[in-house]
Amino acid sequence: MTDQRIPVTVLTGFLGSGKTTLLNRILTEKHGQRIAVIENEFGEVGIDQDLVINADEEIFEMNNGCICCTVRGDLIRILGNLARRRDKFDRIVLETTGMADPGPVAQTFFVDDDIKDEFCLDGIITLVDAGHIEQHIGSSTEVMAQIAFADLIVLNKSDLVNSTTLASLTGRLRDMNRMAQILPANMANVPLEKVLDVGGFNLDRALDTNPAFLEPEYPFEWGGIFRLKAGDYILAVDTGPDPDMSAIWIDAGQPQVELTELAEHVFRHFSHAAHPVGNADLITASDTHWKLQLASPIALTLQAPRDGCFALFTQHTPEEFDIRLYDINDQLCEPVTAHYFNANHTHDDEVSSVAFEFEGTLDPEKFNTWLSFLLRTDGADLFRMKGILAITGDDRRTVFQGVHMLFDNQPGAAWGDETPYNRLVFIGRNLNRDYLEGALKQCLS
Amino acid sequence: MPELIQAGPPSARLLFESVLDDSPADMGWSSCGKWLAAAATTGIVHLIDPVAGIQVNAWHAHNDGVLTLRWHPTSPMLVTSGKDGHVRLWQISDTAPAVLLAEIALTRDSANNWIEHLHWRPDGRQLAAAHGKNIVLLTADCQPQHEYTFPGGTVGAMCWRPKGAQLAAAGYGGVRIYNVLDTRSKVQDINWKGSLLSLNWSPDARVIAAGCQDNTVHFWRLPELRDAMMSGFAYKPVQLNWSNNSRWLLTGGSAELIMWPFDKKGPEGRAPLTASFHQDAICAIDIAASGQRLATGCRAGTIAFWNQIGDSQPGMTAQLDSRTEHLAWAPHKNTRLLASTSRYGTLSVWDASVQ
Numbered sequence: 136m137t138d139q140r141i142p143v144t145v146l147t148g149f150l151g152s153g154k155t156t157l158l159n160r161i162l163t164e165k166h167g168q169r170i171a172v173i174e175n176e177f178g179e180v181g182i183d184q185d186l187v188i189n190a191d192e193e194i195f196e197m198n199n200g201c202i203c204c205t206v207r208g209d210l211i212r213i214l215g216n217l218a219r220r221r222d223k224f225d226r227i228v229l230e231t232t233g234m235a236d237p238g239p240v241a242q243t244f245f246v247d248d249d250i251k252d253e254f255c256l257d258g259i260i261t262l263v264d265a266g267h268i269e270q271h272i273g274s275s276t277e278v279m280a281q282i283a284f285a286d287l288i289v290l291n292k293s294d295l296v297n298s299t300t301l302a303s304l305t306g307r308l309r310d311m312n313r314m315a316q317i318l319p320a321n322m323a324n325v326p327l328e329k330v331l332d333v334g335g336f337n338l339d340r341a342l343d344t345n346p347a348f349l350e351p352e353y354p355f356e357w358g359g360i361f362r363l364k365a366g367d368y369i370l371a372v373d374t375g376p377d378p379d380m381s382a383i384w385i386d387a388g389q390p391q392v393e394l395t396e397l398a399e400h401v402f403r404h405f406s407h408a409a410h411p412v413g414n415a416d417l418i419t420a421s422d423t424h425w426k427l428q429l430a431s432p433i434a435l436t437l438q439a440p441r442d443g444c445f446a447l448f449t450q451h452t453p454e455e456f457d458i459r460l461y462d463i464n465d466q467l468c469e470p471v472t473a474h475y476f477n478a479n480h481t482h483d484d485e486v487s488s489v490a491f492e493f494e495g496t497l498d499p500e501k502f503n504t505w506l507s508f509l510l511r512t513d514g515a516d517l518f519r520m521k522g523i524l525a526i527t528g529d530d531r532r533t534v535f536q537g538v539h540m541l542f543d544n545q546p547g548a549a550w551g552d553e554t555p556y557n558r559l560v561f562i563g564r565n566l567n568r569d570y571l572e573g574a575l576k577q578c579l580s
Numbered sequence: 581m582p583e584l585i586q587a588g589p590p591s592a593r594l595l596f597e598s599v600l601d602d603s604p605a606d607m608g609w610s611s612c613g614k615w616l617a618a619a620a621t622t623g624i625v626h627l628i629d630p631v632a633g634i635q636v637n638a639w640h641a642h643n644d645g646v647l648t649l650r651w652h653p654t655s656p657m658l659v660t661s662g663k664d665g666h667v668r669l670w671q672i673s674d675t676a677p678a679v680l681l682a683e684i685a686l687t688r689d690s691a692n693n694w695i696e697h698l699h700w701r702p703d704g705r706q707l708a709a710a711h712g713k714n715i716v717l718l719t720a721d722c723q724p725q726h727e728y729t730f731p732g733g734t735v736g737a738m739c740w741r742p743k744g745a746q747l748a749a750a751g752y753g754g755v756r757i758y759n760v761l762d763t764r765s766k767v768q769d770i771n772w773k774g775s776l777l778s779l780n781w782s783p784d785a786r787v788i789a790a791g792c793q794d795n796t797v798h799f800w801r802l803p804e805l806r807d808a809m810m811s812g813f814a815y816k817p818v819q820l821n822w823s824n825n826s827r828w829l830l831t832g833g834s835a836e837l838i839m840w841p842f843d844k845k846g847p848e849g850r851a852p853l854t855a856s857f858h859q860d861a862i863c864a865i866d867i868a869a870s871g872q873r874l875a876t877g878c879r880a881g882t883i884a885f886w887n888q889i890g891d892s893q894p895g896m897t898a899q900l901d902s903r904t905e906h907l908a909w910a911p912h913k914n915t916r917l918l919a920s921t922s923r924y925g926t927l928s929v930w931d932a933s934v935q
Contacts, residue, residue, distance in 0.1 A: 193733045195752045219603035
């Protein structure tokens with residue numbers, strides 16, 4: 136049965152990040168949906184709109200013993216009223232203030248039964264200003280929460296920063312929130328279908344909306360396959376944020392090879408001892424783990440011993456170190472395919488996300504006891520969690536999600552012939568990856 | 581083979597039915613019992629003479645929708661409020677369209693212009709209106725007298741002390757009681773860390789009860805403020821109805837009708853009476869002026885007519901097309917007429933006389 140409830144999209148973002156620009160796009164572009172708007176910042180909707188409601192942000196604590204369970208009283212009141220007019224609109228967009236914590240908004244949809252019956256939280260969209268977000272991350276707990284809660288992060292005004300900064304920002308945001316999709320944009324020009332049908336809080340769609348969070352963590356951020364004639368090539372690398380950089384130059388074999396497949400092979404070679412190389416050194420196509428010395432810009436010779444496909448994997452993105460490959464005629468060689476990987480380095484942000492995937496089934500009693508303890512003790516620091524669990528004795532997947540101390544789960548598809556596994560992501564403040572992983576594995580039957 | 585079919589309660593007779601132009605915002609009988617007014621969320625007020633079976637009048641009362649309507653306790657006057665920041669007082673008659681007697685803009689702040697609560701003082705001499713955290717006292721002809729600021733943010737509910745001149749307002753953090761005869765007098769605060777959504781003062785003025793966001797009912801005995809809480813409701817128990825003799829408090833928020841005894845030492849340590857009939861949570865309750873008959877309506881749109889408090893089964897039933905929004909018995913002592921509205925905008929008047 137399809138969900139008959141009214142979807143609610145929440146737009147968050149610091150002042151000047153482009154929330155209103157995106158809201159006005161949502162209201163003016165043709166998408167066939169009638170939209171009611173709840174605004175917490177007065178008077179910024181630039182067009183005539185029948186249903187614009189201005190709300191005073193009213194946060195209050197639920198009197199239910201949950202210390203971090205705060206909800207938005209204004210939302211309960213306004214949504215309760217809008218429920219009577221549900222045939223007049225198809226969707227609600229809530230624009231929060233720049234300083235709003237999305238936590239109480241999300242929790243409202245978990246704890247209020249009347250709201251749950253009539254409305255579903257479709258997604259939290261967080262806009263960030265690419266030019267200023269670095270300074271905000273460091274200084275604003277609200278911005279950190281907005282990033283941590285997001286299902287979609289729109290990296291707006293990305294035309295105002297260079298590609299190196301953009302790549303670095305993307306990595307930093309990815310570290311903070313692996314669950315969210317990150318889209319660079321100018322003037323908030325993201326495709327509206329990405330904004331209006333996120334399904335971020337829909338357990339039926341729990342894992343089909345986040346391409347990166349369960350991708351393994353690789354020791355390299357970028358890989359590219361080049362189709363080359365046999366011969367020597369020049370790899371030019373500028374200086375960057377680090378004094379050296381790991382890389383592997385390898386024969387990719389068949390032309391149709393998948394880069395992600397190759398990454399699995401290359402992955403283990405990065406753990407081997409590295410061979411330092413500097414300017415004018417020769418690199419042969421092999422499994423060797425090279426460490427490029429980058430005290431100053433260098434140019435290396437890369438060998439292609441035959442006509443065919445060769446792959447380069449680098450610890451950092453080409454944008455960060457301006458990495459280029461030239462043939463002997465100084466012609467730039469473009470990769471036929473390239474991929475940005477989920478690197479496991481961190482920026483030491485207070486907010487981060489950790490993801491786990493492991494086989495085996497969890498003992499329900501042990502897991503419930505541990506999770507209850509975790510939520511009770513660390514719930515205030517856990518912004519969101521989401522995943523699929525394999526529970527001993529249950530032949531179906533258990534899909535779950537949580538916001539702070541609030542937790543929701545439902546049975547998913549049967550495992551069938553598939554080996555049961557567990558996939559989880561936690562987004563929070565001061566997460567201890569080793570502790571979480573160890574505790575989770577202790578719950579295995 | 582003959583089979584035994586257990587008959588359910590008979591259906592109440594439908595006396596009048598009309599479909600409003602949108603979901604109902606509010607509904608109520610005039611004090612004389614002749615008219616029924618129902619406001620739609622579009623802003624149109626419909627005036628019905630249900631016995632004659634006609635719509636007497638309909639007019640656009642507020643831009644952006646009506647939120648509340650209240651009949652004057654003794655006169656054929658109706659006051660309405662809306663999302664346009666205005667309170668409007670209408671003179672009602674059979675022979676002419678509604679006449680706008682007075683209007684006042686309580687707020688021009690479009691960020692905070694919903695006037696969600698209107699309540700006449702029981703003697704009809706004053707009117708209290710609340711928008712956001714502001715409570716405005718108005719004269720009977722809608723002239724502003726005094727303004728209070730409620731400390732707990734937006735006012736969630738208001739009620740007057742029966743036969744008195746004290747106004748109680750509830751919201752996040754508790755209840756504040758104002759003495760409106762002396763606006764400089766000290767207010768009485770009842771602190772409670774929770775969000776209060778509804779408020780009702782017992783007819784004997786000894787108990788004030790509040791329905792809370794966390795699915796509980798909290799009540800305080802006055803003047804000593806001895807308090808207690810009822811929990812276990814499936815939904816927010818916003819419906820709180822006192823029996824005329826103050827012996828029972830009826831609550832919604834669950835499929836069972838729960839009747840809490842407030843005679844003798846009160847409900848503490850005593851099991852409430854319950855009546856199981858509805859299949860979904862009760863979201864509307866009204867007790868007739870006689871103090872005997874009562875009606876309950878649930879989220880599934882079923883109405884149950886109970887002959888008296890304490891009955892385990894209803895005497896009659898009715899079925900609406902959608903969730904029950906409002907129930908109101910006509911104000912006569914011996915009335916058998918009950919008005920109802922449904923979420924889809926159907927206004928009905930039922931005759932609950934024994935057929």
